[in-house]
Amino acid sequence: MIDFDELDEVEPERRLYDIVVFGCTGFSGCLVVEHLDMLLEKAKEKNVSWALAGRNRDKLAKMASKCRTRPKVIVASTPEEIHQMAEEATVIIALAGPYLDCGEQVVKACVEKGTHYVDITGEVNFGHFLISKYHQQAKEKSLRLVQFAGAMCVPDDMGAYLLARKLGPLKQLRVYTWGYSFRGGGSFQTGLTVVERMLPDSMAVYHHPFSLGGHRKADLRPEEFDCRATEADALFPTTWVMPGYVSHTTSRVLRRSCGLFEELTMEDAPKYGENLMVVVRDLALDKKEAEYAAWANPVPADIKDTMKQARTMEEMRRRGVVPPPGLGPPKEARVFGFTETYVVAEAESGHWGYVHFTGPEGYEVTAVTCACAALVLLEEQEALSASGVLTPAVAFHGTSFLDRLQADSFAGGPKLHFEVCDGKPSEDEVIAALTAAAKKRQKANEQLESGLKAWDLPALLK
Numbered sequence: 001m002i003d004f005d006e007l008d009e010v011e012p013e014r015r016l017y018d019i020v021v022f023g024c025t026g027f028s029g030c031l032v033v034e035h036l037d038m039l040l041e042k043a044k045e046k047n048v049s050w051a052l053a054g055r056n057r058d059k060l061a062k063m064a065s066k067c068r069t070r071p072k073v074i075v076a077s078t079p080e081e082i083h084q085m086a087e088e089a090t091v092i093i094a095l096a097g098p099y100l101d102c103g104e105q106v107v108k109a110c111v112e113k114g115t116h117y118v119d120i121t122g123e124v125n126f127g128h129f130l131i132s133k134y135h136q137q138a139k140e141k142s143l144r145l146v147q148f149a150g151a152m153c154v155p156d157d158m159g160a161y162l163l164a165r166k167l168g169p170l171k172q173l174r175v176y177t178w179g180y181s182f183r184g185g186g187s188f189q190t191g192l193t194v195v196e197r198m199l200p201d202s203m204a205v206y207h208h209p210f211s212l213g214g215h216r217k218a219d220l221r222p223e224e225f226d227c228r229a230t231e232a233d234a235l236f237p238t239t240w241v242m243p244g245y246v247s248h249t250t251s252r253v254l255r256r257s258c259g260l261f262e263e264l265t266m267e268d269a270p271k272y273g274e275n276l277m278v279v280v281r282d283l284a285l286d287k288k289e290a291e292y293a294a295w296a297n298p299v300p301a302d303i304k305d306t307m308k309q310a311r312t313m314e315e316m317r318r319r320g321v322v323p324p325p326g327l328g329p330p331k332e333a334r335v336f337g338f339t340e341t342y343v344v345a346e347a348e349s350g351h352w353g354y355v356h357f358t359g360p361e362g363y364e365v366t367a368v369t370c371a372c373a374a375l376v377l378l379e380e381q382e383a384l385s386a387s388g389v390l391t392p393a394v395a396f397h398g399t400s401f402l403d404r405l406q407a408d409s410f411a412g413g414p415k416l417h418f419e420v421c422d423g424k425p426s427e428d429e430v431i432a433a434l435t436a437a438a439k440k441r442q443k444a445n446e447q448l449e450s451g452l453k454a455w456d457l458p459a460l461l462k
Helices: 004-008 027-042 057-066 079-088 104-113 124-140 154-167 185-196 200-207 247-264 287-296 303-319 362-379 401-407 427-449
Strands: 017-022 050-054 072-075 089-094 116-119 144-146 170-180 240-242 277-284 338-347 352-359 388-390 417-422
Touching: 017 027, 017 079, 017 362, 027 050, 027 185, 027 362, 050 057, 057 072, 072 079, 079 089, 079 104, 089 104, 089 362, 104 116, 104 124, 104 144, 116 362, 124 144, 124 200, 124 247, 124 388, 144 362, 154 170, 154 247, 154 338, 154 352, 154 362, 154 401, 154 417, 170 247, 170 427, 185 303, 200 303, 240 287, 247 277, 277 287, 277 427, 338 427, 352 362, 362 401, 401 417
Parallel strands: 017 050, 017 089, 050 072, 089 116, 116 144, 144 388, 170 277
Antiparallel strands: 170 338, 240 277, 338 352, 352 417
16 A cells, blocks of 8 residues: 655655756856865765756866866757756756847756756846746746846845845845956956847836836835936945946846745745835945046946947957956956945834945855855755745745855855944945955056956866
């Protein structure tokens, strides 16, 4: 006689690969593989099976041979091969970009084959597309498609999450982020693709503050639009706000986290606030510095602006002042980079709190956040309550994600660190942080002038 209760306890059949890293021969991909290899080597007893996937077998084999845990190699370039890869994997880390060009085929395969997914996109239009087409399908299959799991969004998204848990519901979230990193060729190519492919419809998505969801009951407020001009900051009036590298994407991701927590109606979900205002900016000590940033990094207002921006970027590539795809800052250059964020919240109750995030340069932060995201999806499925196209904060609510982020550094460098504090940071504290950041940037530039190599092949491909 069959005991059906015993059958309920049988684990589902394990797939051939627990994790597959797809598109890993680019610069970001190599660093993700390097960090994931370190984490898996450290946790040998878990016996995680994994593979490197992409188009070039020789590059993949070279990378695999340098990994201590010896991942397998999968050639996946056709739609059929990508679907086979998804069928064999529990989690796929998708790193091939620009995502607007080649991202959907991996997501489509994951949804059809029931495979969890992580990417590091910063492309708002790609995120909007995936939400529209795949969010409901993924929810129905209890799949987690986790977007924006890199340095551009994770520190701010998780900082806001911590404050919503501590103080919520919230009245306002103000995010101030700065840092320094040398350019990578793949990231530059993604930015170029975004502006080259901009059309009137996609421009409307790009500009809308709630293009990823999370609409509030309050009407749109001027501060919720992207920063176009400098002004004295509302909280720290001797500093000047300016457009930041992450501000366009991060602001929309935070609003989506807010909306998703409401949509998913989790009993223990943090309360972000029905009328929450999210503002993401960079800060400068000097008005001229802020004005230069607003001039040099403008948010395109229309198609003419995007065409002008594309021509400027093409000229930069022609002159050789940016690296080609596949190259990025070597370790010797990355040691001069850093990331820093202050996430400041005012609760509806009138109380304030803030999170001070510090970490290494952006590519290394991405390696840590992305690898940890995949391991949580693999190892903590019982704790995961949300499904669909998700932000990191929503996907990893109730898991060890934050602990994992802070546990292990990339290659012995500085660790990621989230410090949760009461009240508001003093203006003196913020000014001191900005001053220290300026000195770090100056030191990095001096090293460049002295012959520091700004870009190279990643170590796993040498």
